[in-house]
Amino acid sequence: MIDVLAPAEAIHAAPELGAVYLSAFGAPGYDEEPARAEEFATEQIPLHSQRDDFKLVVARDAGKLTGFAYGFTGHRGQWWSDRVAAAVSPELADEWIGGHFEVVELAVVVEAQRQGVGAELMAALMTDLPNRKALLTTFADDRPAPRLYRRMGWKVLVPDLGWDSALYGLNLGVPLGH
Template sequence: MLTYTAIASTAAGQLFDVLGDLYGLVYAEPPYNEGPEEVARFRDGLPKEATRPGFSLIVAEDDGLLVGAAYGWRMPAGSWWSRADRDPPSEVRDADKFAVMEWIVHPQRRRAGIGAELMRRLLAGRTEPYATLASNPASTARAVYERAGWKQVATSVLPWGPSMDILVLSLPVGGK
């Protein structure tokens, strides 16, 4: 049976191993082609991610097996992606934002609405007026974001990967 659960930051550590396994499976695929080094970097960063203000993790499990996850945290007013080639519009820069850091679904469970429900739950009730994320422009997810109303406002180049499109989505006032 498919269930969705919001995981508190204090309990997130219990899922780091299986979350890292799912990350490795998803990002081994093109266009990412990530290997053990990138997966290790992801795993090593999870404890710090879970302590960020406004951290939120939603998981999808089917009979106890992790099939999807989405998480992020609050990006405070005045802050922006460190490697962005330009600032966002001032109304975005000057507001708190919710930064979606990962949104992953097991390859064999895609196209069943799991990803959409994860994102819906992750963004529901947020108090920030905007969400932001970085997406590989060659990924299937990039087109999904565009169809869902996300708008590109910048590009970022990571030292360990390809250029990423930085996207913003206006959230309903008061998270409704």
């Protein structure tokens, strides 16, 4: 079951979100430390929940949170937008960065991965957005997340930004999966 949480609900659910984050990104190959999951829950979620058009979708199985995805409208002057703008051509930055929907995280607990939960979360996240374009960064190498994004119609804009991350874009005027 997929639900959309309001910003206050996201902050209330932050400990559960942190546990999902740790399961997904603490796994081998990602190797995030527990302290990073704590920072995600106590600092990143509260900060990002205040951004324009914040949207968080969660997956639950028998009442237990099994995954989430979230983003917001990104603007120049924000850390990620400025970092990406500095790494791409001025033309690409002008076309894509500023007013875009910024997909920040997609995480699914290890035991629920490869069951379609990530695709359901992304489809729900990208529904009814006010933005014309969307952006995300993900691993530059071949992993499940980049494959999922490509299957859902995301295009590689820059294969490697210089920090082992690829930049993906999606024109929101085109239906997902096409």
